Amino acid sequence: MLEEVLNYNKGFVERRKKQGLDKEISGHAQKEVMIFTCMDTRLVELVEEAMGFGRGQVKVLKNAGNTIRKNCDDVLRCIALGALVMGIKVVFVVGHKDCGMKKLTAEKIRQAMMERGIAENVIASIDLEEWAGIISDEAENVREAVKAIKNYEFIPKDVKVFGLLMDPNSGELQTVQTE
Numbered sequence: 259m260l261e262e263v264l265n266y267n268k269g270f271v272e273r274r275k276k277q278g279l280d281k282e283i284s285g286h287a288q289k290e291v292m293i294f295t296c297m298d299t300r301l302v303e304l305v306e307e308a309m310g311f312g313r314g315q316v317k318v319l320k321n322a323g324n325t326i327r328k329n330c331d332d333v334l335r336c337i338a339l340g341a342l343v344m345g346i347k348v349v350f351v352v353g354h355k356d357c358g359m360k361k362l363t364a365e366k367i368r369q370a371m372m373e374r375g376i377a378e379n380v381i382a383s384i385d386l387e388e389w390a391g392i393i394s395d396e397a398e399n400v401r402e403a404v405k406a407i408k409n410y411e412f413i414p415k416d417v418k419v420f421g422l423l424m425d426p427n428s429g430e431l432q433t434v435q436t437e
């Protein structure tokens with residue numbers, strides 16, 4: 259797979275150079291927007307395109323199920339940094355229908371861990387459901403993430419946070435949480 263990627267990359271870089279697409283752009287989000295969404299493969303490219311954003315315009319954070327739990331400090335830290343030093347003014351939490359994190363169970367993860375040689379005492383040391391970020395309802399999970407972002411002390415209060423739910427096939431958005 260590595261070789262395949264590197265081979266493809268050679269041609270890709272050539273094409274970009276020929277098209278003049280290789281010029282330097284700012285790492286600052288032109289639209290001052292950050293999106294926090296799920297790592298679901300159906301959302302790759304779809305989320306940005308469906309919202310009208312392109313390369314250079316927004317920052318995108320992803321994890322399994324766009325969850326913010328006790329063990330997801332990283333998400334809050336990135337949003338806080340985005341707001342404090344990268345000019346982010348608006349955060350969209352974009353959950354999606356048919357999320358895999360709703361179908362997942364603690365038992366399934368436990369089984370997989372056992373089969374792949376994770377030590378039993380290690381498995382017993384965590385709350386699997388919390389650790390994995392299993393969700394019971396996609397919309398409610400978006401609302402919880404919005405709440406966690408709004409309650410995080412390091413994120414300035416003037417940052418606007420909205421919650422949306424996307425259809426992973428059509429890309430249609432539904433509002434879950436407004437200001």
Ligand SMILES: [Zn+2]
Nearest residue numbers: 296298357358
């Ligand atoms: Zn998902």
